[in-house]
Amino acid sequence: MSYKNFPMVSNVIFGRGSFGQINDVLAPKRLSSKAPFIFLIDDVFKSNSWLTSRISLAYDDKIIYVSSAEEPKTSQVDKLVEDIILMTKEKPSGIIGIGGGTLLDLAKAVAIMLTNEGPAKDYQGWDLVKNPAIYHVGIPTISGTGAEVSRTTVLTGPERKLGINSDYTPFDQVILDSELTKGVPTDQWFYTGMDCYIHCVESLTGTYLNKFSETFGDMAIELCRDIYLSDKLSEEEAQESLMMASWHGGMSIVYSQVGVAHALSYGLSYLLGTKHGIGNCIVFDHLEEFYPDGVKEFKEMKARHGIELPKGICADLTEEQFNIMIDVALSLEPLWENALGKNWKKVMTREKVKSLYQKM
The missing domain is CATH 1.20.1090.10 (Dehydroquinate synthase-like - alpha domain)
Structure with a gap:
């Protein structure tokens, strides 16, 4: 019998208020002053300074607000990757997804597609990813999907809805701060x-x-x-x-x-x-x-x-x-x-x- 050798999230911080450590967590992971961190954040937090004020942007770091009104699509991943390549001088130091399952899946997919050629739809399936993703962090603001820990990123493509199931999909770092889930309808x-x-x-x-x-x-x-x-x-x-x-x-x-x-x-x-x-x-x-x-x-x-x-x-x-x-x-x-x-x-x-x- 062949047993699967699955990777897991390598670093986890748990605790109410632990989101406050985000800057300390990211600092040692910065590759250079020209390699920014890209934050993909659910746009419901656009006017929520309580969350965004705790993120210290430096150099060319960027926040991209993303709507979670629809399920994540392969075309959306391709567009984000294209936008990030155009706005950065070097490959980013990391992708940080902040939101529910949609944002976490997008962050995982973008981190993979920044190092793998072609459109995201070509990677829908099991173990099709060839190159390791760039450093990526997941910070859930709603609980239930399990996207913060899974080895898949579920995407709707032109022909099917199917995950990028890969050993390179899991986050390198997750921050589990239940305070971020308050106020969910x-x-x-x-x-x-x-x-x-x-x-x-x-x-x-x-x-x-x-x-x-x-x-x-x-x-x-x-x-x-x-x-x-x-x-x-x-x-x-x-x-x-x-x-x-x-x-x-x-x-x-x-x-x-x-x-x-x-x-x-x-x-x-x-x-x-x-x-x-x-x-x-x-x-x-x-x-x-x-x-x-x-x-x-x-x-x-x-x-x-x-x-x-x-x-x-x-x-x-x-x-x-x-x-x-x-x-x-x-x-x-x-x-x-x-x-x-x-x-x-x-x-x-x-x-x-x-x-x-x-x-x-």
Whole structure:
């Protein structure tokens, strides 16, 4: 049997207020006065001096504000890389992503594409990256996606939604400061937290499960239950717990895989532009057949927090549009094999996938 030798994030700072150490962390990593640090920051922080004032820009360092209104695209990565090359005299000292999963995925992808030729779409898949990425730092401001710890950067390309899965993808440095997650709207807090919960359910019930994945998944799912089904945590404790649930949840799929919900959600995202967290929730709500216990608990969490999911998003789709979503979903073979085993194609026919989408 061949065992995967996966890299992990090599340096992590955890603690409330730890973002204040950002300048000390970056200083020794500067390559020269002409090699700037490029900060990719969610544009919701554009007017938030509380965050940006703590970043000391020097030499040619730049902040680029990026909208997270849409899922990250390969074309967006290519444009950012082009802009950075044009604005810098030398290759940057590093890329720092500050925001949710969208910004973290963009930061990872840009760091890779600054050292690898061609368009980002050519690297969607498993282990296609040839050259190490430049130094890159992830600082999440919302918890749940696991993007801060994973070896993938999920991108929507011209033909599919698929990650750049590579040993060069993980961040060199992560700063986990739960103070940065305060003020996240309730629905967004729920959707990203459920991304963590759902991929743990998929990992823990999948055929790829092993003790490594199970240990992290069990911890993450217990933390999610504490946060979303009990009143025992203070607001600050809940923020810290969700940050660690996200980390452990991301670790649980490093050595396993996600499943049915993510595969179907990728189809929604590719065709309709549905954001990843809410897409997972919309899909998971209809997957009792595959994850009966998880879906039951998810519905309890949804009711407890007064979350109303969109309905009928596939009601007016044409046959051609259904086929596009079905193609995207079924192309994610490792996810289906994890969920349903090696004979998954006998279970998950095109008709079956369409019938699931028709419920949404």
